[in-house]
Amino acid sequence: MMILRSSSTSPFVRKVIIAAKLLGLFDQISLQEAKLIDPTDSLSQQNPLGKIPALILDGGEVVFDSSVIVDTLDQMAGGGKLIPADPARRRQVLTLQALCDGMLDASVLLVAEQRFRLEAQRSAKWVAHQTAKVDRAFGALEAMVPQLQGEPDVGQIALACALSYRDLRFPDQDWRANYPQLGLWLVAFEKAVPAFAETAFKQ
Structure with missing residues (x-):
């Protein structure tokens, strides 16, 4: 199960979630709320910039920011779906x-x-x-x-x-x-x- 470090008021997180839903991948993602100004939150170790969204893949690789995450999800779904191939x-x-x-x-x-x-x-x-x-x-x-x-x-x-x-x-x-x-x-x-x-x- 992939993990998406997220916030319910982040437009960038929302973009990723919409993309995941449209690509049929949302059921493979677990949302994990991030505490952005808490230095003890593991987000700063997952993304050195301490920013959301950050997607933790099944193998532990961390992908950020939202544009890279959507591209990654699009490729997982076969490519050329949300990001045209032309x-x-x-x-x-x-x-x-x-x-x-x-x-x-x-x-x-x-x-x-x-x-x-x-x-x-x-x-x-x-x-x-x-x-x-x-x-x-x-x-x-x-x-x-x-x-x-x-x-x-x-x-x-x-x-x-x-x-x-x-x-x-x-x-x-x-x-x-x-x-x-x-x-x-x-x-x-x-x-x-x-x-x-x-x-x-x-x-």
């Missing part, structure tokens, strides 16, 4: 994933700025820098909303996780008002991919 299409899908993951990285940093720094210590310049990344990503994604045809690819899964994380952590920011096509796309994705609702964030 080189041009593969580049498009992986670039979309990278854009959405980068948007998430900036969002997580904004959450950390509020959570771990006193208000007087927060950097307005840093917040503006990360917010600009998110805004540019939203604009680019609105202009290139992917088509839902058949099973989703990893880029689409990453996009759904990124948009829903914004809802979770920034509920007062109505991104749908400025990016209506993305809003419609997320509704369609949730209807088409039951695993998305099954993996809803839990606080």
Whole structure:
């Protein structure tokens, strides 16, 4: 049984779990919650970066980060399922994933700025820098909303996780008002991919 070091509010973990469900591999994975700021948690030995998700394979090998884990799972399922085999299409899908993951990285940093720094210590310049990344990503994604045809690819899964994380952590920011096509796309994705609702964030 593989072990996935996880958190119920991590969008990167959610991406991996959705992928595992779509690939028919989820029943081979045991979820193990990680205590990210606890130095005694074994996560820091499994992944020197102390980050989730980290997938421990049956033989003990540890795979991280989420993009590498999804690629590993896709290969286990035969390949070419969530990550296309065609080189041009593969580049498009992986670039979309990278854009959405980068948007998430900036969002997580904004959450950390509020959570771990006193208000007087927060950097307005840093917040503006990360917010600009998110805004540019939203604009680019609105202009290139992917088509839902058949099973989703990893880029689409990453996009759904990124948009829903914004809802979770920034509920007062109505991104749908400025990016209506993305809003419609997320509704369609949730209807088409039951695993998305099954993996809803839990606080």
